Amino acid sequence: MVDGALAITPGRGGIFGRSSDAIWRNPKMFLFLLLLPPLLWLGVVYIGSLLALLVQSFFSIDEFTGLVKREFTLKTYRELLHPANLDIIVRTVSTAVVVTLSAAVVAFPIAYYAARYARGRWKAVFYLGIMLPLWSSYLVKIYAWKLILAKEGILNWLFAQLHLTWLLDAVLAIPIIGGNSLSVSYLGTCIVFLYVWLPFMILPLQASLERVPVNLLEASSDLGAEPVKTFRYVILPLAMPGLIAGSIFTFSLTLGDYIIPQIIGSSRLFIGQAVYAHQGTAGNIPLAAAFTVVPIVVMGFYLWMAKRQGAFDAL
Amino acid sequence: MRNLKRSCLISALSAAMTGQVFAADMVTELGKAEGQVSIVAWPGYIERGETMENFDWVTKFEQATGCSVQVKTANTSDEMVALMNEGGFDLVTASGDASLRLIAGKRVQPVNIDLIPSWDTVDDRLKDAPWHTVDGVHYGTPYMWGPNVLMYNTEAFKEPPTSWSVVFEETTLGDGKSNKGRVQAYDGPIHVADAANYLMHHQPELGIKSPYELNDDQYKAALDLLRQQRKLVSRYWHDAFIQMDDFKNEGVVASGSWPFQVNLLAGEKFPIASTIPVEGATGWADTTMMHVDSENPNCAYLWMEHTLSSNLQSDLSVWFGANPSVPAACTDGRGMQTAEGCTTNGMDDFKKIKFWQTPVSKCASQEQCVPYYRWVSDYIGVIGGR
Numbered sequence: 001m002v003d004g005a006l007a008i009t010p011g012r013g014g015i016f017g018r019s020s021d022a023i024w025r026n027p028k029m030f031l032f033l034l035l036l037p038p039l040l041w042l043g044v045v046y047i048g049s050l051l052a053l054l055v056q057s058f059f060s061i062d063e064f065t066g067l068v069k070r071e072f073t074l075k076t077y078r079e080l081l082h083p084a085n086l087d088i089i090v091r092t093v094s095t096a097v098v099v100t101l102s103a104a105v106v107a108f109p110i111a112y113y114a115a116r117y118a119r120g121r122w123k124a125v126f127y128l129g130i131m132l133p134l135w136s137s138y139l140v141k142i143y144a145w146k147l148i149l150a151k152e153g154i155l156n157w158l159f160a161q162l163h164l165t166w167l168l169d170a171v172l173a174i175p176i177i178g179g180n181s182l183s184v185s186y187l188g189t190c191i192v193f194l195y196v197w198l199p200f201m202i203l204p205l206q207a208s209l210e211r212v213p214v215n216l217l218e219a220s221s222d223l224g225a226e227p228v229k230t231f232r233y234v235i236l237p238l239a240m241p242g243l244i245a246g247s248i249f250t251f252s253l254t255l256g257d258y259i260i261p262q263i264i265g266s267s268r269l270f271i272g273q274a275v276y277a278h279q280g281t282a283g284n285i286p287l288a289a290a291f292t293v294v295p296i297v298v299m300g301f302y303l304w305m306a307k308r309q310g311a312f313d314a315l
Numbered sequence: 316m317r318n319l320k321r322s323c324l325i326s327a328l329s330a331a332m333t334g335q336v337f338a339a340d341m342v343t344e345l346g347k348a349e350g351q352v353s354i355v356a357w358p359g360y361i362e363r364g365e366t367m368e369n370f371d372w373v374t375k376f377e378q379a380t381g382c383s384v385q386v387k388t389a390n391t392s393d394e395m396v397a398l399m400n401e402g403g404f405d406l407v408t409a410s411g412d413a414s415l416r417l418i419a420g421k422r423v424q425p426v427n428i429d430l431i432p433s434w435d436t437v438d439d440r441l442k443d444a445p446w447h448t449v450d451g452v453h454y455g456t457p458y459m460w461g462p463n464v465l466m467y468n469t470e471a472f473k474e475p476p477t478s479w480s481v482v483f484e485e486t487t488l489g490d491g492k493s494n495k496g497r498v499q500a501y502d503g504p505i506h507v508a509d510a511a512n513y514l515m516h517h518q519p520e521l522g523i524k525s526p527y528e529l530n531d532d533q534y535k536a537a538l539d540l541l542r543q544q545r546k547l548v549s550r551y552w553h554d555a556f557i558q559m560d561d562f563k564n565e566g567v568v569a570s571g572s573w574p575f576q577v578n579l580l581a582g583e584k585f586p587i588a589s590t591i592p593v594e595g596a597t598g599w600a601d602t603t604m605m606h607v608d609s610e611n612p613n614c615a616y617l618w619m620e621h622t623l624s625s626n627l628q629s630d631l632s633v634w635f636g637a638n639p640s641v642p643a644a645c646t647d648g649r650g651m652q653t654a655e656g657c658t659t660n661g662m663d664d665f666k667k668i669k670f671w672q673t674p675v676s677k678c679a680s681q682e683q684c685v686p687y688y689r690w691v692s693d694y695i696g697v698i699g700g701r
Contacts, residue, residue, distance in 0.1 A: 061688060084696030091699075146557075150564035180496035181565060184549035267502055267551035268699045277691060284688050 050296075057289035068285060076286040080294070085274070089294055092271045095186070096254040099193040100201075103250045104243055106194065107201040111242075114202075115209035130199045138196070142263050145192045149264065151181035179266055189265040193254050200249035208242025209235075244306045251302060255295045271295060341425045345613050352614035353385040355398050355407040357601070359635060360459075361386045369651070370634045372627035380621075382614035392673075399423070405609040406618060408458050408601045411446035412505075412673040418447075418454050423604040425452045430616050433623035436641045440665050446672065447602040456619045457640035459631060460600035462661040462668050463501070463509070464589040466572035466580075468562065471497070475590045479513050481569050483544050488568065495547050499561065499570035502551035502698070504690035505671060508597050509571060510537040510544070512669060516594040526597065526669055528678035534685040541697045551698060562587070571596075574660045575636035591664045598661075598668035626650035638662045 012021060023030045059068050060075040079085065114126045133141065147153050159168045172178040172185060179185030212235060220230040258272025269277065271291055279288035306312070354361060361384065364371030373384050387404065389395045392413035399407050399422045409417055417423045428434040434442075434456070441457040448454070467476055473489040480486065482498045500506055511526035514536055523533050550565070552558035555576050561567045562580060572589065580587040603622055605615050621627065628639035629650025638660050639645060645657035661668075678684035 079692075082692075082696075084692070084699055084701045087699045087701065088695070146560065147564060150560075151566045152564045180549040183565065184496075262553075263557060266549060269695050274695060277695060284691065287692070 053289050053292060056285050057293055059286045061284050061286055076290045079287055080290050085291075088269050088271060088274050088291075091268060092255060092295075093298060095190060095193070095270070096251045098190055099197065099254045100247045100250045102190070102194050103198055103201040104205075104247060107198060107205050107246065108239075108243075111202050111206035111209055115206050115212075130202050133195070134199055139259070141196065142192060142260055145188075145195065146183055146263055149181070149183035149188045149191070151183070153183070155182065183264055184266050186265065189261055192260050192264050193257070196260065197250040197253050200253065201246035204245040204249070205239065205242040208239045208245075212238045240309060241312075244309055248299075248302065248306060252295070252299050255298065341427045342430065342612050342616065343427060345430055345616055348380050348382050348613050348617060349611040350381055350614070351383045351385065352406065352611050352618050353387065353404045354618070355387050355389055355395055355404050357408055358388045358390065360388075360408050360601075360631070362631075362634065367634075370630055372621075372625060372630055375625065376618065376621045380614065380617045382611070382617060384618070396420075396422075399606060402606065402608060404606055405611050405615040406606070407604050409455070409604050410599050410601050411670045414446045414455070414602050414604060415449075416673065417604060418449055422607055423454050424607045424609070426455055426605060426619065428453055428456075431456060431620050431623065433620055433641070436623060436643055438640050438642050441600070441640050444600065444602075446600060446670065447604065455602040455604035456623060458601040458603050458622060459628075459635065459637040459640065460598065460665075460670070461574055461635075461637040462591060462596045462598040462664055463571050464574060464577065464596060464661060465592055466562075466570055466577050466587060466589045468568040469586040469588050471568035475588065476569065476592060477590075478592045479509070479571075479594050480517075482547070482571065483510070483513055483540055485547060494569065496549045497566055497568045498547050499550065499552050499558065499567050500541075500544055500548050501571055502553035504687070504694040505597070506571070507534075507537050507541065507690050507694060508669070508671075508674075510540045512597060513594050514540060524680040525678075527672045527674050528680045528684045529674070530681050530684060534689075538693055538697060541694070542701075545697055545700060573636060578636045578659070589659075591661065591667050595667040595669060596664075597671060599671045628652075632657065632660060636660055 012018070023033070057076055058072050058074070059070050060073045062069050080089075110130075114123065118126045148155055150156070156165075156168070159165050168182075171187070172181070177186045177190075179187075182188040182191070216234055216238075217230055220234050221227075225233070256272055258270060258276055261268075261270040262273055271294060275288045275291045278284040278291065359366075361373060362370045363373035363384070377383055387398065389398055392410050395407055395409055395413050396416050398404060399409075399417055400420070407413075407417070407423070409423075414423075437457055441460070442448075443453075444457065447457070465476060465479060465482070467481075471488050471490045471492075481488070481494055482500060486494055488494050488497070501509070507529075508526040511523055511529055511533065514521055514533070515523040515526060518536065521533050521536055523529065529537060549567075550561065552561065552570065552572075555573065558567075558570065558572065559576050559580055562570075562576075563585065574589065577587060577589040603619055605612070605619075609615050623641050626649050628641045628644035629652040631637065632639045632644065633651045633656060638657060639652065639662075642657075642662070644650065645652055645662060646654050674684060674687045674690060676684055676686045
């Protein structure tokens with residue numbers, strides 16, 4: 001009994017000693033203290049500001065004075081369904097879909113090469129090549145693209161040198177996606193979106209392709225599957241989580257961007273620009289808030305679908 | 316403008332306090348300088364030689380008065396109003412669509428022009444301008460003003476265009492090609508006023524008295540005109556430098572614009588010129604106004620005097636492509652501006668300009684007008700093709 005009593009050492013004195021003892025005795029307390037700052041950040045600053053925004057969307061603007069009425073109403077959401085506003089939503093979401101699909105198509109061969117064939121120094125060059133555009137300023141890249149796509153820009157010059165101006169004109173004559181020149185058409189907007197967000201598609205895709213075991217591909221071929229079948233039934237399903245993870249990036253980034261469509265395109269608004277216009281110049285904060293709810297809802301659906309497809313299993 | 320003045324009168328009278336009561340709170344004599352003054356200003360409005368060495372109108376003031384100048388830039392009129400509502404600033408360079416809101420909201424105080432020796436040198440056309448003078452009480456000193464001109468490429472236009480129709484209606488230009496896809500318009504709801512200004516001249520039966528005060532029918536006609544314009548415009552402009560790039564690389568040959576872009580493009584030897592067509596034009600006029608709770612009134616008064624008497628008016632008008640509020644600044648060599656420069660910037664076109672103001676429901680010339688927030692949402696629709 002005496003020995004047992006000695007095993008419990010007396011508590012150390014001083015505020016640090018005592019608090020250290022208390023923390024050691026209560027592991028849960030320790031965990032709580034560790035998590036408190038990030039939880040406060042996430043809860044108050046992050047979620048809190050989001051909620052403040054959501055609340056705004058249930059207010060409305062007084063048509064007579066232009067002041068915000070702080071009463072619960074769904075009027076602002078009804079306004080969101082006006083054809084002009086619906087246009088903005090459809091335009092933004094469909095651009096995001098097109099950009100995501102084309103990013104997947106362009107990124108797949110690049111990621112596949114990097115995962116399967118690039119070795120040693122080439123792998124480093126590959127990583128550098130993918131990451132390099134991310135290091136330079138976003139605005140500089142977009143202004144550069146504006147010059148490249150301009151009517152008197154380098155791309156038009158190139159087409160002229162190759163005597164292919166007719167081809168470019170034919171493409172630009174297509175209704176909706178075409179326009180007076182590449183830099184004022186949806187086609188141009190999509191090209192720039194694709195360029196800017198492509199690394200975000202390649203990197204997760206490559207990570208998932210590296211995890212596809214080579215012996216499965218060999219087994220598939222041993223069992224008589226042509227390459228197309230192997231791709232369809234082995235590689236693609238196994239690469240799906242990476243593809244979906246990448247598409248979350250490209251999709252949500254396109255959904256939220258308001259700078260690219262402002263510089264390249266036909267001046268038709270995207271969701272981000274509409275938010276900016278309504279809260280910045282019009283003082284119509286409820287409608288701006290309602291507009292920001294749209295990407296949140298769309299992304300919510302998207303993530304739910306992605307989860308069902310198993311995109312987060314690898315996390 | 317007279318309508319605007321009347322509307323201010325009404326709002327001032329309907330408020331509990333009248334101008335006279337305000338006037339009693341006015342500063343009557345200047346004391347010792349406090350050592351600092353903080354100003355809310357448009358970007359590029361208050362330069363101390365940091366952007367370009369030659370453009371400095373702060374350093375000398377600081378040396379002479381001992382008031383150090385702190386600048387907070389704001390990009391929109393709404394931002395300015397918000398900052399002034401928040402408080403903590405002494406002065407603001409408010410445009411016509413913000414100044415009246417500030418006066419109505421009692422965020423600015425009357426200015427005693429007897430304490431500003433250079434007041435007499437101010438342009439007579441601006442001394443009692445309705446965007447800063449309510450009920451005979453001055454709420455600030457005029458700062459700068461400028462027109463929204465029609466900028467055009469001199470290679471596409473053999474003769475200067477005489478009407479805004481080149482940006483509103485499909486026509487064949489001097490070089491034999493259509494204007495479709497080669498004109499631009501301002502990417503802001505206030506552009507509805509430009510359309511209304513055009514209709515004022517071409518469809519008098521609509522009865523538009525001010526392009527900022529439109530009833531439902533007039534407003535609808537303006538939107539229809541803008542929808543027609545949408546077919547001609549490939550891209551709308553809001554950033555001065557993107558517009559200049561579009562004139563250089565995108566084949567754009569005509570657009571509403573500011574003298575700022577015209578001067579810069581002309582400086583690059585680009586074939587460019589500007590004009591104010593027969594319909595007249597919209598424009599902006601800014602005023603230095605003083606916060607109602609200004610903590611540094613003496614330095615604020617010294618700064619207002621400085622804005623009128625120093626090289627500021629002259630050099631800023633060169634820097635910004637705007638017009639000085641003191642006509643002498645064009646000619647007396649206090650800065651870099653010259654008489655020709657002022658003429659280029661539109662100094663002689665004051666009468667042709669309808670200065671920006673915020674459209675409100677309760678307007679002076681009609682029973683009920685379409686308020687600004689509807690301009691915003693409908694202009695978005697027009698650009699979107701609705």
